[in-house]
Amino acid sequence: MSDALDRVVDALAGVNEGDVAAALTALGVDGGRQGLVRETPRTPLPPPQGSTAVDSEVEWV
Known part of the structure; x- marks a missing residue:
């Protein structure tokens, strides 16, 4: 901590x-x-191997 912050804490x-x-x-x-x-819970990403049950319409440009 800085000296000023130490003095305030003291x-x-x-x-x-x-x-x-x-x-x-x-x-x-x-x-x-x-x-x-509070941290918003997030849905985990699928494993790197991918999943055949996931369908996406996102187009990467």
Whole structure:
């Protein structure tokens, strides 16, 4: 970590969440919390050998 970030972490050690939120609000940081970003499950690709059951109309150019 950079020296500045180390100093911020040291300054906030032992401080409760409400105090941190108040300090960030005083600095003008938006106080809205963002929800957790969840990874969207993806359908796995077929094996490299291919599958005879898969039909595609995609044309590679």
